[in-house]
Amino acid sequence: MNSDALRILFATPECAPWVKTGGLGDISAGLPAALLGAGLDVRVLLPAYPQVLEHATPRQPLADIAAERFPAVRLWEAALPSGVTALLLDCAQMFDRPGGPYTDADGNAWDDNALRFGLLSRAAALLAGAHTPLSWRPQVLHCNDWQTGLAPAYLHYGPRPAAATLMSVHNLAFQGIFPAELLGALGLPPQSYAVEGLEFWGKLSFLKAGLYYADALATVSPTYAQEIQHEALGSGLHGLLAARRPVLHGILNGIDTELWDPASDPLLRRRYTAQTLEAKSDNKAALQARLGLAAVSREPLFGVIARLTEQKGCDLLIEAAKAIVSLPAQLAVLGMGEPAYERALTALAASRPDRIAVAIGFDEALAHLIEGGADALLMPSRFEPCGLNQMYSQRYGTPPIVRATGGLADSVVDATPQTLVDGTATGFVFRSPNAAALLEAIERAAQAYRDLATWRAIQRNGMAREFSWRASANAYAALYKKLVQATMPALQQKG
Secondary structure, eight states: OOTTSOEEEEEOSOBTTTBOSSHHHHHHHHHHHHHHHTTOEEEEEEEOOHHHHHHOOSOEEEEEEOOTTSOOEEEEEEEOTTSOEEEEEEOHHHHOOSSOSSBOTTSOBOTTHHHHHHHHHHHHHHHTSTTOSSSOOOSEEEEESGGGTTHHHHHHTSOSSOOEEEEEESOTTOOOEEEGGGTTTTTOOGGGSSTTTTEETTEEEHHHHHHHHSSEEEESSHHHHHHTTSTTTSTTOHHHHHHTGGGEEEOOOOBOTTTSOTTTOTTSSSOOOTTOGGGHHHHHHHHHHHHTOOOOSSSOEEEEESOBSTTTTHHHHHHHHHHHHTTTOEEEEEEOBOHHHHHHHHHHHHHOTTTEEEEESOOHHHHHHHHHHOSEEEEOOSOOSSOSHHHHHHHTTOOEEEESSHHHHHHOOBOOHHHHHHTOOOBEEEOSSSHHHHHHHHHHHHHHHTSHHHHHHHHHHHHTSOOBHHHHHHHHHHHHHHHHHHHOGGGOSOO
């Protein structure tokens, strides 16, 4: 590694493939790998959950950490599959548990999550601060979501010099809200519990701490960065975010273009490229056979891969489902979420098994087959910080049908007469969060589908888009450099 390379500590509660509950796990794998490829010296800090220790071999001990008011921790070093160095925070009392990173085996949040992720934040601050036990000294601490949100607060009240801090918001709806009485146990001073600090409606907000104390803020798409400055999507923090507008950056996420590539995907019945799109029909037939749908070829099959929640517009999909199949068309849904939505979709499938199929749960192979076998992908989200499936679907020649919000608005070009002529159309976009608007976009897609030349043009436009992590990594690298130049003159020496 070049000794002049920017040194970045990337703190996260999850990182694929070792531990993942959603998009953050993918981002925590893809972005650091791209940063490393761009020449930065990046290291990922995450808790040593049992599944992480199982995969992180070989590993070597780096240091023993005694963080004030927290249990003792051993820090291990290992290499992620991408080659990025991982720093693993090993504390059996906090992290050696069954279930997931945040919940027990029954899906209930751990009662001491405030202390568990307070420890992660405290360790991140220690490693980025003046008294780090490591010889490697980061110039920027990049925090991700509420689980690392206290780190900028710890650094603010700690000794200087310390690394510059960047707080990334992946979904503002999840803020890490805990009782105010925990302030002392977390080792933060009383003055931090204030409107200009951690206080949020009489409680502690880990995310608000990061948003208030970090040197700069980022979120995962330009449009979402604008949306969260307003009450509708600001989750009570829109005033703070608007006040910090000068240091709030929207950078669109990327995707793993090696894992998601129809030309090499082993989970497809038949691989294909933009030049061999006729092969996609074999994947459609395989998807229909797997889900028990009627084997029809010239009617559109709309896919859905999503959490079954109101945020994802699941209620809009349920309301529009009968009209969708009467076009005629088919619907293939993969996901899990709120029980009422699961039951409603399952009932719809039972009423029209030839037209509607619903798989409750998550199945990686089926997700790939839907991307490769569906004709179009539905994403009627009420809000979507970034979204990944609309990028996967464009790469797979499966035009997305999306609501104009967040990263969906930033990554899908609506098929209009003008964009069809200029060769930029990649999908179908609607604005109002209601079933009528969704259905209108679906009908436009169905009409385009009947014109093979138009459909092939939309497919190929999407497949030509660049959605790798390269552009995102370059944007973050520029932001890191700006942060170091603005706030870190004392630490610009070699570490």
